[in-house]
Amino acid sequence: MAPKLPPQHNLQHSSTAVADGQAHHAHPAQPKGILRWLLTTNHKEIGSLYLIFSLTMFFIGGIFALVVRAELFQPGLQLVNPEFFNQMTTMHGLIMVFAAVMPAFTGLANWMIPLQIGAPDMALPRLNNFSFWLLPVAFTLLLSTLLMPGGGPNFGWTFYAPLSTTYAPPSTTFFILALHIAGISSILGAINIIATILNMRAPGMRLMDMPLFVWTWLITAFLLIAVMPVLAGVITMMLMDINFGTSFFDAAGGGDPVLFQHLFWFFGHPEVYIMILPAFGIVSAIIPTFARKPLFGYASMVYATAAIALLSFLVWAHHMFVVGLPLVAELFFMYTTMLIAVPTGVKVFNWVTTLFRGSISFESPMLFALAFVVLFTIGGFSGLMLAIAPADFQYHDTYFVVAHFHYVLVPGAIFAIMAGVYYWLPKWTGHYPNERLAQWHFWFSIIGVNLTFFPMHFAGLAGMPRRIPDYALQFADFNMLSSIGAFFFGTSQLIFVLVIVLCVRGGKKAPAKAWEGAEDLEWTVPSPAPLHTFETPPVFHRSSH
């Protein structure tokens, strides 16, 4: 997909000299071609880079998933050998989490946070570019492990020791180093986002005046800075165990493989909220716009987000109920996990109440947002089932878990990203996306998603284990349905690409305020947004939330 940018307004490119120390936006001749993208410090260009990167990785990770689903279409070993199957499940998870979902949200943050708070750019623009360009380096390295002797990572995206240390392929060292680079990118990106939100708001905009997308990203960035270093720490210990003979995760030397799981999930559970909190923010922007009502319970949304983030540090061992925890730990983590349903319930209640007696219209962003509310809630409920420690002894490592986290990630995080893309495309390109195609995309996606993941609940409850290339005959029907659904869903994402390409190239012109019910600051700048916006801070007028 050729990146195309909004036409640049000459007015914004006054080439004032830097000498007087006042002309802060000195824009010397913009580099052309590829250099423009390599050297840019502009939040909109970097946002576009993030989004294009994420979409590319979404398809690569998707192809890995389709390999898995093709093999599982029927019982027996058909297409790939089990070793390669394991690499596909692992790489699918790693790519989708670290290279598709997270960069998509960071891309949206780059584009929209400065526009929503009236800032001229991100607080640290060069660091922003560095954060992005680390990603292609990291994931080229990660993908290259598939071609290395012994194959790529094959231990699942959670890379539990000792599978990922003692019994791991030689390429694991490269996997660790790639993850280090991606982690540096995330930490620096999060630092930039926090500094931007705390320091770059338009005069008069208090914290409690910020759009919820900004609020959720502020809290997400805090989570990222808190837990990405822990991931760096745990993979460093893996690196030491593999290459320097340490015994962190080896009981023979006094270490403990369970230590790996504790450290990993101390990162991993906040990580799953990192992938959903910005989605809450997007949905909280879209639903009021298309219900033509202010968001119900703005303050409670903020507090609920903060509560979810804080609780996320206290629930990690619910991923480890069957590993042999003391009873008191099972109980503690069961109850804290259930507590998270409270603030999450507040959010769902607020979205539904915002819809109540609204004058609703069903454009494509709204369709995805509404599907998000319903299907994410299903994923939340299956999460509650998994939170019950004694019940989890049955569900653990079955397809029920796979169904659960795909419901919160695909019609959760990814639908919210798509909703956000359809919602903000008019601001990015100056054109409305083709509504008819977008609606086709929506209906194909929602059918595909449910066909893929709903049967997994049943397969899991019946006892089908995850990460297995072959299965007993009684699971055949459910798996065939899931595989058909997966190919249907995967193929229909091509419509998404088509809509985006068409929208960049042309389409119905969008005014500054592209949606009649949209209220935030980004709708006060022209569509497409010029390369530089809010060079003079706007005056923020408080509307009642």
Add this chain to the structure above:
Amino acid sequence: MSSGSYYVPATSRWPILGSLALGAMMIGLGIKLVYDTGLPLVFIGVVGVVAVMGLWFRDVVIESQGGLYDAQMDRSFRWGMGWFIFSEVMFFAAFFGALFYVRVFAVPWLGGEGAKGVSALLWPDFVAQWPLLSPPDASIVGPQQVFSPWQLPLVNTLILITSSITLTIAHEALKEGHRKTCRNWLTGTVLLGICFIFIQGVEYYEAYAHYGITLEAGIFGATFFILTGFHGVHVIIGTLILAIILMRIHKGHFAHENHFGFEASCWYWHFVDVVWVGLFIFVYVL
């Protein structure tokens, strides 16, 4: 809040070069570890990373000296440095967490507490103790003895705490405009940092040569070296930062009322100092 004079730099080549250099360094390191070759690539990567950092910071210094930064930019740097240090705190928290988990749970459980698992069948003679001198499996040779905290570690603790005090005196002197006093105390701080690194080097030599504390010596060696090792790397980085700050003082940089580069280095140094106090207590004393 925003004065409308926020400096948004034009394009920069350092980010892309920096990520390529970091990539080269990581790939080289991987090739070295897995295939035991590829040192030139590591070298190119490290030189590249150092060069890019130098040139990038040079741009920032030039912009700062050129008066391009306003008070809002100063706050961006403060938030940025503050959250960066928080990320470092969490990095060390992972290693401290591992140490506490091993000492409080893993080793006692291996010794039979709570009647857990099969370790009692695998290693029936294992006795839980800390420092763990004899790991469960005979294939892993534990340390012969561990360091007394009241010798070199205590000296190093005093050195680092003193260095934090000398650095604060230097900072106060800068604020008062006594640049020469500032320079002298800062020089002292850098020298104390070098002393610390030297003594830590001696201790590592002793660990390998006489104490049997090695990376392979079971969980004690592993936690000892990962905690003190990453701390040591941070002292080296901090000393380099302070040395560069000292050079900038010589060149007349840093106004007495506005010198965030200096302050940020102080924050970093104090952070490294605090980590050491935690290390001294939990790795050496307790």
